[in-house]
Amino acid sequence: MLEGYCTALITPMRDGEVDDEAFRAFVEWQITEGASGLLPCGTTGESPTLSHSEHKRITEICIEVANGRVPVLAGTGSNSTAEAIELTRHAKEAGADAALLVMPYYNKPSQEGMYQHFKAVQDAVAIPQYIYNIPGRSVVDMSVETMARLAKLPNIIGVKDATADLTRPTLTRVAIPGDFNQMSGEDGTAIGYFAQGGHGCISVSSNVAPRACAEFYAAWKARDVAKALKLHTRLMPLHDVLFCESNPIPVKYAAHLLGKCRTDMRLPMCQPSTESKQRIKATLRDLALLSD
Numbered sequence: 001m002l003e004g005y006c007t008a009l010i011t012p013m014r015d016g017e018v019d020d021e022a023f024r025a026f027v028e029w030q031i032t033e034g035a036s037g038l039l040p041c042g043t044t045g046e047s048p049t050l051s052h053s054e055h056k057r058i059t060e061i062c063i064e065v066a067n068g069r070v071p072v073l074a075g076t077g078s079n080s081t082a083e084a085i086e087l088t089r090h091a092k093e094a095g096a097d098a099a100l101l102v103m104p105y106y107n108k109p110s111q112e113g114m115y116q117h118f119k120a121v122q123d124a125v126a127i128p129q130y131i132y133n134i135p136g137r138s139v140v141d142m143s144v145e146t147m148a149r150l151a152k153l154p155n156i157i158g159v160k161d162a163t164a165d166l167t168r169p170t171l172t173r174v175a176i177p178g179d180f181n182q183m184s185g186e187d188g189t190a191i192g193y194f195a196q197g198g199h200g201c202i203s204v205s206s207n208v209a210p211r212a213c214a215e216f217y218a219a220w221k222a223r224d225v226a227k228a229l230k231l232h233t234r235l236m237p238l239h240d241v242l243f244c245e246s247n248p249i250p251v252k253y254a255a256h257l258l259g260k261c262r263t264d265m266r267l268p269m270c271q272p273s274t275e276s277k278q279r280i281k282a283t284l285r286d287l288a289l290l291s292d
Helices: 020-032 052-066 081-094 111-124 144-151 168-175 187-195 210-221 225-241 249-257 274-286
Strands: 004-008 037-039 073-075 098-102 129-133 156-161 181-184 200-203
Touching: 004 210, 020 037, 020 052, 037 073, 037 200, 052 073, 052 081, 073 081, 081 098, 081 111, 111 129, 111 144, 129 144, 144 156, 144 168, 156 168, 168 181, 181 187, 187 200, 187 210, 187 225, 200 210, 210 225, 225 274, 249 274
Parallel strands: 004 037, 004 200, 073 098, 098 129, 129 156, 156 181, 181 200
Antiparallel strands: none
């Protein structure tokens, strides 16, 4: 079961290609700085524009560098069930600890269609699997009832909840008794999510502030609510600015400012505006993440 801050990793690029060397170094830095888990090939990793071979190589590199020190939750979702099965099968063969499958986007499946999609993947590949519910990007929203049906299946063990609906963790606990692993997918509401029984956060902000995010979660786990609230409040401007434009545009620029990668992205993602760059840089300076 995942716990704490799992970083939804960026994918460094150079001259149109994935920068393997920068990615290796970035994964190592994340572990050194206290990330408790790693997610390659999620939305933050620009998965929609990765080829299948790139997707698989990035997953393999992350698993290799992590070397069992922290769990690797491989992004394997697709709006094509057959493609999701293929990527999930590869993740298992590569040695991932679990797979994260996004809601089928664009297709707009019914609740029954969602159920059958995730059931088909879990039937095909025996690896722990997480449902990634993110209505803002996928358009569709899995109901608590459908999730409860899926939680009865042996390989579906948790959710990345990016609904920003803070009634969901409690409603889900009521509907799914036991150890269903609930991970927040929203940095800005993480403290409220934890307060209702959430186990951690699959985070964008921890790409640039992994140590601060780990310290926040440690304070929460220690039941030092005052300290946790103070740290959460301090991080809130970062959570906010990293969504001043579509993710992962701001976070990749922030990582560039920290010297972790170039700003290269693949269309239709493009460089942030001058105003956004100034906001991102100012926020990093305010948090003492950037000195110049």
